[in-house]
Amino acid sequence: MTQEEPAIAVSGLRKAYGDNVAVAGVDLEVRRGEVFALLGPNGAGKTTTVEILEGYRHRDGGSVSVLGADPQHADKAWRSRVGIVLQGTGEFDDLTVSEVVRHFAGFYPNPDDPATVIRRVGLGDKERARTHTLSGGQKRRLDVALGIIGRPELLFLDEPTTGFDPEARREFWDLIRDLSAAGTTIVLTTHYLEEAEALADRLAVIAGGSLIAVSTPQALGDRQSAPATVSWRTADGTVERKETSTPTALIAEIATGFGGEVPGLTVTRPTLEDVYLTMIGHR
Amino acid sequence: MTALTQTPATAGPLALGLRQGGLEIKQFSRSREAVVFTMAFPAIMIVIFASIFDGEIGGGVNFTQYFITGMIATGLLSVGFQSLAIQIPAERDRGVLKRLRGTPMPQWVYFAGKVIMVFVVGLVETAVLLAVSTLFFGLELPGSGARWLTFLWVGVLGISACTLCGIAFSSVARTARSAPAVVTPVALILQFISGVFFVFTNLPTWMQQVAAIFPLKWMCQGLRSVFLPDSFAAQEPGGSWELGKVALVLGAWCVIGLILCITTFRWTTKRDG
Structure with missing residues (x-):
């Protein structure tokens, strides 16, 4: 052996x-x-x-x-x-x-x-x-x-x-x-x-x-490659959430739409626990 | 396997078995309740019986001489059958068996440990019983080498049958908690129908016939040939001690018990799959 x-x-x-x-x-x-x-x-x-x-x-x-x-x-x-x-x-x-x-x-x-x-x-x-x-x-x-x-x-x-x-x-x-x-x-x-x-x-x-x-x-659990969640407030005041593996591109796109600052903008990356829970939740 | 496979355990089989027996005896001797009840119970029973029936059974032979046989047999039954049939499910529930199964310990070593423990405890317990009966209740010990020899083989064969059946019966109880409820009635009924508490030949014939299927009756009968005068042999159901039949039935139960052990023994609980 x-x-x-x-x-x-x-x-x-x-x-x-x-x-x-x-x-x-x-x-x-x-x-x-x-x-x-x-x-x-x-x-x-x-x-x-x-x-x-x-x-x-x-x-x-x-x-x-x-x-x-x-x-x-x-x-x-x-x-x-x-x-x-x-x-x-x-x-x-x-x-x-x-x-x-x-x-x-x-x-x-x-x-x-x-x-x-x-x-x-x-x-x-x-x-x-x-x-x-x-x-x-x-x-x-x-x-x-x-x-x-x-x-x-x-x-x-x-x-x-x-x-x-x-x-x-x-x-x-x-x-x-x-x-x-x-x-x-x-x-x-x-x-x-x-x-x-x-x-x-x-x-x-x-x-x-x-x-x-x-x-x-x-x-x-790698935050760099895991999809990030981008959320922001739309013009009519509701919160929009989008999961993306290219957050920078998405934000640039939204920013263009707003013509400047995006209201209530957050970008979150999942923790190892989040990744795990997503995985087993999706089964 | 391959070249990396290591040499088998350095301890020889005999040493492994003895070590396991030593461990079992150590565990038993440290459980105070078990020691007191196992050792004292038959002695207490003989005190009660000798006090109730303090007369003669006939021909100048006192009742102690008859009941001692039932008490010895019932003592061996409780050490071999009852204690193992209750103890093993408890160990199975606690995961002791599963853990042992995960080691290189050969399976038979576990059983050898139990057998050694049962034999040692049975020997000590019988000695205590004989000592109490001789000292306080006028028991006459067997008077010839031949009778001691019969005592020895009936005892060894009897406790072997009880032990093997106890190990086999340990697979009947699903949990440790249900084990005493499953085991105790079996032992108690056997004691009543096998002539432990009553003179066997006073029992209804059908009851005698049922009892004759099981080992306890034959253990009692074999022991009667040790402790009662030969003149009593004529009063046995078969008109003699039938020692050949005693050996045959007890031997058969050893074989049945062994086969059941090998085919039905479980190292894990039902919920373990």
């Missing part, structure tokens, strides 16, 4: 639950070493797609290759190269943080040092705490610790920072950047656009079971 081969290659992926089509023909490629964010509203097919890649669900059609293998037939060796942080936390109520992490380390052929990983996710002072005494954010950190204890080549993070305070979120971002710098490929699903913008090399927007955009966060 060469480094040039993508970490994940998906084409024509389809999955339906009865009459409800969850994923309707997704093509996707995640390169080795990149942080790839998957965005989309609830019910868009995000989790289904990710869980097919993780080997939890069987697909109805299309082809999927993750680290060169079909996750549907995941074996032990493949599992040891993939780290998974699920959306829900599976708790081990009566065990301590250290016991759980050490136990999971034993499942992997080449695990990281448990104490180091616990410190790394910011649970150093909670090592001897029973997991049921942890706060929501701390439990999430434990989830992350269990996801990375096996030194995965590929790490799936499903809404990892839900319930984090802003400071914890920043620390978590630093951890992800560290892992990425060390060569780990990361697939992230999130509802936070600033998180995708901060972490992702590329992102994909999924809606209605299809990919509607794949790009870098800058290009997706």
Whole structure:
């Protein structure tokens, strides 16, 4: 397997639950070493797609290759190269943080040092705490610790920072950047656009079971090329709005019509969030 | 796979299984309610029964000698069947199973952990029960090596059947909350019809026949051959201890349980798809 081969290659992926089509023909490629964010509203097919890649669900059609293998037939060796942080936390109520992490380390052929990983996710002072005494954010950190204890080549993070305070979120971002710098490929699903913008090399927007955009966060949210909204007051006093990718030309045209100043003129560019909401709204 | 594929887990299968068993026992021993109820319940039951029926069942043999068999069997049923059929859906709901499924842990390791836990707890709980009964209620322990041997294989086969059926039954409950409601009546009915609370041969014949389908009746019968004089064998429904049949039925339930485990076990909840 060469480094040039993508970490994940998906084409024509389809999955339906009865009459409800969850994923309707997704093509996707995640390169080795990149942080790839998957965005989309609830019910868009995000989790289904990710869980097919993780080997939890069987697909109805299309082809999927993750680290060169079909996750549907995941074996032990493949599992040891993939780290998974699920959306829900599976708790081990009566065990301590250290016991759980050490136990999971034993499942992997080449695990990281448990104490180091616990410190790394910011649970150093909670090592001897029973997991049921942890706060929501701390439990999430434990989830992350269990996801990375096996030194995965590929790490799936499903809404990892839900319930984090802003400071914890920043620390978590630093951890992800560290892992990425060390060569780990990361697939992230999130509802936070600033998180995708901060972490992702590329992102994909999924809606209605299809990919509607794949790009870098800058290009997706780029104000320079995204259509701007120009609004002004017409002669009879009503507000006119026009969306255009050439605002300068439009304003020049309107200005000519007015023979000078345009009353109530505004030009607005969409934020990343606006771009995203427009995309999923137009489906 | 390719050359980059790493070598399999360094820990051998035996070590993996034992580690998982150790983890299960640790979790059990830290859950105080579980320890107290599992360990003390059969002992409390024998206190109640020995106090109500403090006479003789006949031939100079006191009632304790009969009821101990039901209490041992019911203890193994509760450790193997009830606790697993309730605990596993809870772990499934909490996402513990899904998370384990995402690691390189071989599936059987999870079951091995449960089996080890059940055997250890069952052993300790039976020892407590025997100690209490011997000390306070005049129980006479088996007097020959042959009887201890029967005790051993009936116990092991019985708890194996219960454990496998418990794991299989864990797929019946859709949620953790419904599990006790689904499992408890099954155990309770089995106890009533299998001669745990009453002398088996006093039960209506049809009830005896229904009970004979399930393992608990045969566990009790096998244990009666351990704790009652051989002269009592004639009073059994079949006119003898029928140990061959005991082994056959319990063995069959192990096979049925195992097949159901393999074919129906779910690592994720229904809503996970």
